[in-house]
Amino acid sequence: MSIAPFGSRRRGGGQLAPVPYRWDPRREIDEINSRFGQLMRAFMGESPALTTAGVSPLGPPIDVEETENAYIVDIDLPNVDPSDVSLEMRGEELRVSGTFQQTDRGGVVRRQNRQTGEFEYAVDLPNDVDPERVEATYTNGVLTVSVAKARDAQPRRIEIQRQAAQQGQPGQQGRRTAR
Secondary structure (H helix, E strand, O other): OOOOOHHHHHHOOOOOOOOOOOOOHHHHHHHHHHHHHHHHHHOOOOOOOOOOOOOOOOOEEEEEEEEOOEEEEEEEEOOOOOHHHHEEOOOOOEEEEEOOOOOOOOOOOOOOOOOOOOEEEEEEEEOOOOEEEEEEEEEEEEEEEEEEOHHHOOOOOOOOOOOOOOOOOOOOOOOOOOO
């Protein structure tokens, strides 16, 4: 029997034996509670991973890009027939709904990670959108929606006029130079 510390035992070849994992029940319970809390927040739509676009682990992957003239929304919708997708603008909210089709299978399903069934997804856009100018295309399982910015909300470059230098510049009248 050795009275040496646990981590310094040597194997037959002179190597140090690995220090075994120390089980900490409090840490285990904290991790379980943290994971369960994350799951509940994601399910209730309050996940810290949520963005202003409303992305959640329960919805399809989405990208929102702002260009000079529009907001481009890309939504991954694999296994979805574009004719089964409904697209609506409600003020500044883009609402996408439809159905993920379930594949008919002949064998026993051992694992299924693909979403199936109906979905509804809302994307909040800034208030400078023009809901009358919306275009949508579906290519290779990706729905791309372009929502134009309102004409008056688009940035307008203003040129600064240069004035000729005058002897008595405003704000400098009545100033004396220190000697």
